[in-house]
Amino acid sequence: MIITAKIDIDVEESGLSLNKIKDNLIAFTRNLIVNGAENEEIGLTLLEVSYTEFSRKCTGKHDVNGELLYEGDILESLAGGQIIEIRYGKYSAYCPADKSVMDGVGFYAIAEGYPEMPIGDTETYAKKIGDIYSNPELAVHMEADI
Incomplete structure (x- = not known):
């Protein structure tokens, strides 16, 4: 599966370090896959997401x-x-x-x-x-x- 997500990150507004933003992005993506992202409050705004499923030999x-x-x-x-x-x-x-x-x-x-x-x-x-x-x-x- 390929997940393409367009996410808006305001680094200055978040007040977070780049490493913390990366950690949040990973958590956001994991939660998006597992639970959906509607109630996530980690300083990221989901703009668009698409899923493509495929299998390769x-x-x-x-x-x-x-x-x-x-x-x-x-x-x-x-x-x-x-x-x-x-x-x-x-x-x-x-x-x-x-x-x-x-x-x-x-x-x-x-x-x-x-x-x-x-x-x-x-x-x-x-x-x-x-x-x-x-x-x-x-x-x-x-x-x-x-």
Whole structure:
């Protein structure tokens, strides 16, 4: 679940330190999730909130830092600096053994200027830098996506 909250904080009016404001924000968010925020009096005013529920498929693979990777994650190739997005579904990839393009179903990677490809051994070449939900500006846009 992604929770997006727009909160108005008047630091000067609150008379609180930045650390206390951070603590209050954490408490506010926790109470928003558990109880709703109507009766919270912690120096914050809720302006807007939206919830988005989704689930992502786990690849079972990790990046070079040992972080588990999921559908929608954005990786940076340590080999060439390419930005790579992990997707799940039907894809076409070149099979060197058969010298032909073959369809596959599963996790695959896309990167601008490159064909779709299986994600391979991510532990040796890729570092997670975000995901398409939290960092939509990093999403890879292929011609077929437009």
